[in-house]
Amino acid sequence: MATVGVIGAGVMGKDVAITCAANGYDVILTDHDPDVLAAAPRDARGLVRKFRMMSPTTGSWKADEVLGRIRFTADLGDLAEADWIVENIVEDLAAKERLYLRLREVCGEGVKIAANTSCISITKLAARTARPADVVGIHFMNPVPLLECAEVVRGFHTSDDTIKRAEEFVGSLGKRSIVVNDMPGFVSNRLSHLFMNEAAFLVHDGVAEPEQVDAIFKLGYGHRMGPLETADLIGLDTVVNSLNVLYEEFQDSKFRCCPTLKKMVAAGLLGRKSGQGFYTYAQH
Ligand SMILES: NC(=O)c1ccc[n+]([C@@H]2O[C@H](COP(=O)([O-])OP(=O)(O)OC[C@H]3O[C@@H](n4cnc5c(N)ncnc54)[C@H](O)[C@@H]3O)[C@@H](O)[C@H]2O)c1
Incomplete structure (x- = not known):
């Protein structure tokens, strides 16, 4: 199974991390705030326990198994092992642009980058990376484990292969992709x-x-x-x-x-x- 690097351990990052881990992915979760990162294992365990009671699909989740597949790290460089990156940092264009520039050093050839932004243009973020064709929007819905679709956003340069891989990734999490074009806020x-x-x-x-x-x-x-x-x-x-x-x-x-x-x-x-x-x- 592929490895997913999740950046940002806030509301969405933790939800994305446990959803990926519960579906068999190895996950590397990072955040630049040491307090957020220190609290993340306990928070993630609490979320798994909460979601276990909320739907038949999540009812079979086991906290030890899910947490056992998540590695927590302060070092963005550790995400070099990942096949997919899911970025969930603060909704701030300048902060995201700085991060996407840094991803040039971290992500090798063949790595796909999903921006889980609410409104920011996927095209703008992709322009900061080395390979804009590999960048796609995957707008997960909150709470991620319970909701049945994700909006997959095609940026100006996003390749057909990246869209196909994004649909497969979203499908592997038990969700339907709805593919739309890039425009702030999407649909x-x-x-x-x-x-x-x-x-x-x-x-x-x-x-x-x-x-x-x-x-x-x-x-x-x-x-x-x-x-x-x-x-x-x-x-x-x-x-x-x-x-x-x-x-x-x-x-x-x-x-x-x-x-x-x-x-x-x-x-x-x-x-x-x-x-x-x-x-x-x-x-x-
Ligand atoms: N909250 C939602 O319902 C929702 C739904 C879909 C998409 N989104 C989008 O997901 C993204 C994250 O939203 P959220 O609600 O999780 O926000 P949040 O404020 O809960 O968490 C953001 C996290 O990103 C971390 N962070 C900021 N800059 C960073 C950096 N450079 N490197 C590593 N970590 C960094 C912060 O420390 C924080 O823990 C935003 O773009 C938001 O628009 C949010």
Whole structure:
């Protein structure tokens, strides 16, 4: 089985790492923040235990087996062994561009690089690497172990072989690929961030409480989660960063970030990951 190098051990990186390991891949997980990396084995074990109770597929996961396939490292150079790289660092163009430049030194011929970005152009990131044809967007959905598809994004230079390999990789994780073309936000986030931002504006304008906005989506439209619950799950910092990317790229005021969202992030209210967002969450 191939080796997957996962960069970034935040909300998405840990989910991607355990999903790959549970499906038989050897995984090398790295993060530049020593505290995040130190906490990652315990966090990943907690996630496996949580997901075991959440679906028939994940019900058979065994924490020792999954964790046994993940190597945690602070050294990006260790990812030279990987056949696939899945990049999940912060949604910041400059930070990602710096990392993709460094990947020139790390990734040998034949390595495929998947950018798990919410909104940033795959074409821009690929342009920083040695072989843009080997770079593809794989936008995993949160929570990764439970959701049934990934958006596979074809950058300007992405080769047919890379798309085929990405579809095989996503399929090996038990998910369906939906292949779309590169444009900021792709399909999922260009739509969902309008919903989440406008939902925040409804609260900002005093039209409704968060519970009311979400109840209308759940009870009225039959959605599993409301837009503000979804924003809390993603992380409000990531939502704000993504809206900024969409605003910047399209130069369209419809993506102007709600000031309440910015204020919450400035105050450290990041949603589930900080224990407080539009809702309050128990911390383990
Ligand atoms: N949260 C979601 O629901 C979701 C869904 C799909 C895609 N994404 C995308 O996935 C990416 C990660 O999002 P997240 O929610 O996991 O963010 P996060 O803030 O939870 O985690 C990001 C991690 O990247 C690390 N990092 C930052 N720069 C780094 C570098 N140069 N090298 C190594 N590690 C570095 C940080 O220390 C942090 O642990 C973003 O691009 C985001 O847009 C997020």
